[in-house]
């Protein structure tokens with residue numbers, strides 16, 4: 031036959047270096063890869079550089095030095111803020127983990143009544159704004175205007191304030207109940223997919239129910255618990271709104287509130303702000319690295335897929351205690367804050383008690399009616415800007431997420447690994463830290479003081495969330511589906527449009543709505559990067575809280591909460607029940 | 613000679629990192645024929661196919677279809693996969709789950725901007741050939757494995773490609789369906805007369821379906837030939853071992869009788885035996901070689917036969933009706949024998965083994 035087996039041995043070296051190869055695929059993915067790299071890396075580099083620049087006493091010139099870091103660790107105010115941040119993060123992590131694990135266990139593994147009904151409510155705080163939660167709890171439990179304190183006074187005659195959230199405990203309380211769903215999400219999935227025979231075999235050896243739970247169940251979900259706890263720690267360390275509202279005005283500053291004062295305001299010092307951001311960022315990035323590299327790979331693969339329906343533990347009479355516990359959580363995290371805000375928003379002046387004869391919707395007119403000359407600009411601007419940013423940001427971020435996921439999973443080599451790495455980095459840095467980097471990078475460019483800089487900050491910080499949504503689907507979808515489209519004669523772009531993207535649709539929708547929610551409530555990036563005219567919804571809330579009064583603040587908070595709640599309903603419709611569980 | 617080939621691959625090299633997945637292979641296939649790339653897992657079959665499809669870019673070599681050079685690294689040509697007009701059936705079938713069967717099959721035609729009426733005709737025709745006419749409106753997820761297979765084939769051939777590529781298309785099916793689909797695939801290929809390249813690691817599949825088989829290992833070609841040729845005249849130890857069952861033992865060529873015949877000497881436990889054999893190309897006196905003989909060409913009996921004597925002990929004997937499947941221990945070596953003997957050989961008996969000289973081969977190591 032016409033085949034020459036004895037082909038002459040040819041010497042071709044393995045390919046090295048870049049080959050110029052202009053295809054649709056290479057051009058587009060390279061451009062996006064470069065943009066992502068620049069967007070992620072440049073602000074961090076700028077942050078590092080600026081943190082070593084020291085502003086002189088006159089505030090005009092800078093020189094290189096370590097003075098900023100000395101200030102962070104030795105300066106009286108900032109060092110105290112650093113310690114407060116550590117206390118809050120630790121306290122919140124403990125509280126959120128206790129809440130999250132116990133609630134997850136009750137919902138996934140016991141016969142607690144109505145648990146299917148309670149599950150979505152347990153997750154609501156995940157979607158709401160913790161800043162708004164802090165405002166609500168301020169009105170519920172601050173010494174003077176706290177509704178609970180005043181009710182205690184009028185009903186039980188308790189004359190001293192029963193609760194006081196205007197301190198570190200208050201911050202721990204509010205962040206703890208708001209971040210508990212993060213732990214819950216990690217743990218509940220793990221518990222649900224656990225192979226029941228693991229527990230059954232412990233029971234057959236004679237271990238009791240309690241013993242089995244403690245020695246088998248909990249250790250098996252430990253990696254999930256640790257992952258959740260780390261995420262909570264990092265999120266709290268970067269949380270700005272809650273300490274800003276609850277504790278900072280009463281002398282309990284945190285690093286984030288300090289960064290804020292150094293970014294804007296009268297004694298702005300970006301260099302010192304950059305140094306503080308570096309301190310927060312190094313710690314959080316380290317923890318995220320630990321989570322990714324050490325804890326996540328260790329999660330036991332008890333996940334054997336379908337078919338398993340873990341045994342539910344019969345709690346007997348205790349099940350009503352479990353139910354009450356869960357209801358209490360939902361009350362303090364969801365119902366109580368929202369109801370309180372609603373009542374506050376109906377008063378012209380809030381004095382800590384509901385005055386039924388004076389209820390009015392006037393505040394809503396002030397903050398919502400953007401066509402009305404007497405409306406408050408910061409609030410109405412915020413609404414419009416936030417919807418623009420949420421819509422545009424979620425859309426662009428999802429496009430980036432799709433292309434990045436595509437590159438990670440469908441192309442090989444250095445670029446793919448680099449992007450995989452790049453899309454973890456933003457998760458390691460709190461919004462306020464990344465925003466500080468974006469600020470010092472772009473402050474002298476035309477995009478400063480426009481919506482574009484906010485958009486850039488949002489997308490850079492949050493596209494990894496969308497990317498993870500897409501990646502999990504892309505890993506499950508065979509590459510051969512794409513390849514067979516190429517073989518059928520479709521170009522790379524056509525294949526992307528007609529095969530790849532339609533297959534990813536559920537993930538794209540879910541990711542889009544998730545980002546929409548995140549952007550609609552975003553505060554810590556916005557607060558650093560906004561300027562007059564580019565306020566966002568949460569910045570509007572901040573403005574009202576700072577310069578107007580509690581009722582007006584509450585009105586805008588309620589408006590934001592309603593928008594977020596609508597998104598949650600849509601999210602559950604599109605993404606299905608288990609979309610979020612890790 | 614290679615000008616007659618419809619597809620011609622020359623000196624193809626593909627690296628993954630520093631590994632040579634494909635190590636400078638060359639082959640060709642005349643129009644309308646069915647060629648199989650056969651080899652163990654990881655030998656580079658898929659990689660070769662992907663290079664032909666244009667889904668991988670080789671690091672050296674050229675590929676020509678008809679008179680169209682689709683890949684030539686030297687001339688910096690590498691046609692995009694969608695421009696090659698090649699149909700491909702994947703191992704996972706890759707039926708798009710968000711489209712129904714008709715949409716799947718019509719897709720290549722839509723890409724080519726055909727008129728709707730022609731698309732309908734062609735899709736109906738393709739579905740008829742693969743026997744899926746009744747399934748036209750079903751969603752991909754509702755199809756069984758065999759049906760998905762047929763749909764994938766319909767989609768790959770509906771646009772009348774120049775070449776059909778198959779990457780282990782039957783390996784996900786159960787044994788019975790696989791045997792049925794082998795015949796079916798071959799029938800369809802013959803019916804539409806399309807030049808095809810088929811990748812598999814299943815030698816039975818290759819023997820049944822192919823006009824021509826290329827046996828590969830570690831990125832290079834071990835042997836090329838028709839199914840009968842590959843089975844009856846393996847050229848080396850690897851092919852002989854990979855295809856079918858063979859008695860293989862080390863030896864040395866001690867005589868060359870001309871006309872491709874010769875003598876091989878094998879030894880066990882101090883005993884040397886010289887056997888007449890057919891020499892593989894390129895073997896000459898004094899060379900190290902392997903003796904290769906299929907069990908059906910070995911006989912065993914209690915009485916000594918003419919010719920070289922190999923005396924051993926029966927260590928296993930299974931009656932199969934038409935013959936006896938025995939193992940005969942000779943020194944350290946165990947002969948696999950399908951004995952035609954009417955006598956029942958029993959375990960422990962001393963017997964004489966005889967090899968059919970017309971089917972005793974000396975192959976390269």
Ligand SMILES: Nc1ncnc2c1ncn2[C@@H]1O[C@H](COP(=O)(O)OP(=O)(O)OP(=O)(O)O)[C@@H](O)[C@H]1O
Nearest residue numbers: 442628633651652653654655656657658659660813
């Ligand atoms: N994308 C890739 N990246 C790195 N190495 C690869 C890649 N694809 C294949 N290889 C390597 O190249 C070699 C040949 O792979 P190939 O897929 O061609 O084998 P195969 O003959 O098709 O095997 P199988 O029968 O298992 O499908 C293997 O060693 C494999 O590990």
Ligand SMILES: [Mg+2]
Nearest residue numbers: 657658659779
């Ligand atoms: Mg393969």
